[in-house]
Amino acid sequence: MLLAQIFAVIIFLAMFTLIITEKYERQWVTLVCGGLTLLLVFAIGFGFSEKSLTATIETLNIKDVFTLGFWYTKNAHLSSKGIDWATIFFIAGMMVMVEGMARVGFFRWLCMRLAKAVNYKVIPVFIAFMLLSAVLSMFIDSITVILFLAAVTVELSFLLDFNPISMILAEIFCANLGGSSTMCGDPPNIIIGSKLGYTFMDFLCNTGIIALIGLIFTLAYFYFVCRKEYSTAGQHIDRRKFPRPESAITDKNGFVISCMIFACAIILLITHAQTHLSVATIGVFIAVITLITSGKHLAVIIKRVDYKTLLFFVGLFIVVGGLEQTGILELIARLIEMTSGGNPYILIAIIIWISAIASAFIDNIPFAATMIPVIQSLTVTSGIPLATMSWALSIGTDIGGSATPIGASANVVGTSVSAKSGHPISWARYCKVSVPATVMVIVISTIYIWVVYL
Numbered sequence: 001m002l003l004a005q006i007f008a009v010i011i012f013l014a015m016f017t018l019i020i021t022e023k024y025e026r027q028w029v030t031l032v033c034g035g036l037t038l039l040l041v042f043a044i045g046f047g048f049s050e051k052s053l054t055a056t057i058e059t060l061n062i063k064d065v066f067t068l069g070f071w072y073t074k075n076a077h078l079s080s081k082g083i084d085w086a087t088i089f090f091i092a093g094m095m096v097m098v099e100g101m102a103r104v105g106f107f108r109w110l111c112m113r114l115a116k117a118v119n120y121k122v123i124p125v126f127i128a129f130m131l132l133s134a135v136l137s138m139f140i141d142s143i144t145v146i147l148f149l150a151a152v153t154v155e156l157s158f159l160l161d162f163n164p165i166s167m168i169l170a171e172i173f174c175a176n177l178g179g180s181s182t183m184c185g186d187p188p189n190i191i192i193g194s195k196l197g198y199t200f201m202d203f204l205c206n207t208g209i210i211a212l213i214g215l216i217f218t219l220a221y222f223y224f225v226c227r228k229e230y231s232t233a234g235q236h237i238d239r240r241k242f243p244r245p246e247s248a249i250t251d252k253n254g255f256v257i258s259c260m261i262f263a264c265a266i267i268l269l270i271t272h273a274q275t276h277l278s279v280a281t282i283g284v285f286i287a288v289i290t291l292i293t294s295g296k297h298l299a300v301i302i303k304r305v306d307y308k309t310l311l312f313f314v315g316l317f318i319v320v321g322g323l324e325q326t327g328i329l330e331l332i333a334r335l336i337e338m339t340s341g342g343n344p345y346i347l348i349a350i351i352i353w354i355s356a357i358a359s360a361f362i363d364n365i366p367f368a369a370t371m372i373p374v375i376q377s378l379t380v381t382s383g384i385p386l387a388t389m390s391w392a393l394s395i396g397t398d399i400g401g402s403a404t405p406i407g408a409s410a411n412v413v414g415t416s417v418s419a420k421s422g423h424p425i426s427w428a429r430y431c432k433v434s435v436p437a438t439v440m441v442i443v444i445s446t447i448y449i450w451v452v453y454l
Contacts, residue, residue: 133149
């Protein structure tokens with residue numbers, strides 16, 4: 001067992017290091033490390049024994065896909081170890097839906113419509129786009145939200161003659177904040193929800209309230225930080241020359257269908273605790289409907305799906321499975337318990353702040369996946385409800401990633417769009433604005449969880 005533990009830790013640390021350095025594409029890093037886990041940890045580390053075979057089967061977790069409980073969750077008893085195929089199926093389905101919506105111009109139309117509604121005034125556009133970023137990220141991947149929102153922000157900056165950097169930074173932060181409020185908003189939440197059996201409404205009624213409080217403070221923070229910069233922008237622009245929002249729609253019939261599919265996805269997610277349809281079922285259903293209604297564009301949508309991210313998840317789950325099967329995660333849980341001295345307030349603070357600090361510099365997806373078995377062990381030894389630690393982990397990983405340009409994928413996308421438009425964002429500029437906002441929301445979240453749950 002000791003040899004297996006050594007291999008598991010080395011592979012995990014190597015994977016994290018390679019992901020951070022970005023020398024290689026991250027999906028190949030996790031897949032190779034996943035393969036090494038199966039070979040070195042399970043085969044050699046466990047000595048080609050029966051335990052080796054059991055660990056491999058539990059980690060690959062393929063058998064669950066072929067059970068009724070995978071698709072219909074009532075009275076389901078699925079393995080919480082290894083590859084979470086429900087998460088992968090759900091994310092794939094949402095990717096297909098988003099590509100279908102992007103093809104018909106839904107996101108561009110929505111941004112232009114909102115800008116027109118506030119008469120293209122910069123401060124109202126600034127506030128409206130922050131709210132739009134938060135709301136959309138509750139249901140759609142924040143990467144997609146920022147990709148389109150930042151692009152429209154840059155276009156408006158040329159028309160209204162303002163610097164888009166501060167607005168893009170605010171949109172990025174609100175996207176990560178909005179994503180923390182629902183199960184489908186951010187990948188860490190999808191993993192936490194599917195692994196631990198929480199629903200869309202569970203997140204909305206818990207992390208959603210924390211995110212709403214945080215959003216109120218965030219809007220006030222960015223307004224006071226940026227009001228001088230944008231207060232006089234665009235005052236002498238002829239707004240009659242602006243393009244009509246309808247010009248963004250490339251396929252009117254497809255636009256209507258995409259809106260209906262999006263509404264269907266939201267309804268299914270909100271009601272899946274009552275219907276007992278798993279997130280895998282919802283994801284597959286939405287993807288199939290999108291592809292059926294896409295007609296001749298089917299091949300284009302399939303081609304644009306982010307398969308690299310899906311492969312990244314597969315390898316990641318295998319590596320984390322190696323830590324779980326060798327008992328490393330239980331050791332980490334004991335260490336956190338010893339550090340807190342059994343004090344529930346300190347324990348919750350450790351989970352939130354370690355998650356936030358770690359997620360500011362490393363990918364929050366593998367961190368969340370790694371911490372789930374840890375908090376499962378902690379709930380047994382500390383007596384704190386698993387749900388309380390789950391909300392702490394969710395908020396920490398989702399919000400902590402906002403602090404630096406590399407903390408979350410949405411950050412990377414937003415800063416890249418800004419740089420391509422001739423407005424590069426330095427680390428100093430990014431952190432000067434986003435670090436105080438991150439600390440503010442994490443402090444608020446910590447106090448809220450202490451008061452409400454402990």
